[in-house]
Amino acid sequence: MSTADTSTPGAGTSTVATETRRTPGLVPVTETLRTTERHPPSEPPARGLAMPPTRATWAFWRLLGSELGLTFRRPRNLVMLAVIATVPVIVGVALRIVSSEEGMGGIIQDVAGNSLMLTFASFSFLVLLLMPVAVSVVAGDSVAGEAGAGTLRYLLAAPAGRTRLLLVKYLNAAIFAYAVTVVVALSALVTGLILFPAGPVTLLSGTTISIADGLLRILITVGYVGAGMAALAAIALALSTFTEVSIGAIAGTMVLVIICQVLRAIPELGSITPYLLPTWFTNFDAVLRSPIDTGALGEGLLAFGAYIALFGSIAWARFSGKDITS
Structure with missing residues (x-):
């Protein structure tokens, strides 16, 4: 309904048209031509604009820091690290007891002869x-744990994106893999220094090296073994994107590791051994030769990189197109 409101003709004022719009359930609003010109309609915000690079980078590192904090504060993970740290102590004590007997050789003699071993x-x-x-x-x-707990949708509601969230999840698992490796190395090193003598290290090739060189080779071993565990983390992450039950992804990864171990033990299947991930886990013994067998280490790192690329791609393909319902 519209009405025309004109001023008194003698006053010499202009005529202003007014319009009253009624919306069901709302108070009538009178809008004049002047108010319309004074408050022009705002343009709708543009869609598809990405966050500024600095802000996106900060959000990524903040998300990674939050994920790492949750991982290393979780009691279950701390218990696993404590158990893993205990094993080198038990091994060292057992080797210390056995080394006192006559006629012992091999790895027992090597460890008893030097703490770094x-x-x-x-x-x-x-x-x-x-x-x-x-x-x-x-x-x-x-990923499966977040889906099972019903928090995955809330994580994706933030402007992080699926690719960025998946990358954060993998980096978190890879950092934990290196943390496990470092815990083993430190526990074994401290236990060895307490139970066995320290001095020049005799390698598998019979060459003797200094303690400093031995520590450097331990550092190389930590880097190599950590890369192997990071490759295994990529497999577990890929399986985690296919289920909402985390125990399924965990059990599936361990079943694959055990199957690979069984296949490696069958001589007739030696042709497929180089394609099995656990085959390369023990190649760190290349640092116990003089000079270091860089070829063996390089082949292992290449295999680890191939597994990370393959299963990382599988995880991304699955997660980027997955219908998140929980």
């Missing part, structure tokens, strides 16, 4: 089973 011996015991379990628990729970 306990680190390599501990990696030999742990890299094929217990360390993969710890890494699989964190990586397998990364």
Whole structure:
């Protein structure tokens, strides 16, 4: 309904048209031509604009820091790190007791002869089973755990994006994998220095090196083994995107590791051994030769990189097109 409101003709004022609009359930609003010109309609915000690079980078690191804080404050993960740190101590004490007997040789003699060798011996015991379990628990729970708890949709509601969130989840699992590796190395090193004599290290090739050189080779071993565990984390992360039950992704990863171990033990299947990830876990013994067998380390790192690229792509393809319902 519209009305015309004109002023008194003698006053010489202009005529202003007014319009009263009624909307069901709302108070009538009278809008004049002057108010319309005074308050022009605002343009709708443009869609598809990305965050500024600085802000996006800050949001990424803040999300990663929050994820790391949750991971390293979780009691379950701390217990796993404590258990893993205890194993080198048990191995060292057992080797110390056994080394007192006559006629002992091999790895027992090597560890008893120098404290640094306990680190390599501990990696030999742990890299094929217990360390993969710890890494699989964190990586397998990364996406499936959020979906099972019903928090994955809320994470995606933030302007982080699926690719960025998946990258944060993987970096978190990879950092935890290196934390597991460092815990093993430090526990074994401290235990070895307490229980066994320190001095020049005799390598597998029979060459003797200094303590400083031995520590450098331990550092190289930590980098190599950590890369192997990061490759395993990529497998667990990929499986985690296919389920909402984290135990399924964890168990699936460990079943794959065990199957690979069984296949490696069958001589007739030697042709497929180079394609199995656990085959390369123990290549860190290349640092115990003089000179260091960089070829063996390079092949292992290449295999780790291939696994990370392959299963990272699978995880991204699955997660980027997944219908998030929880």
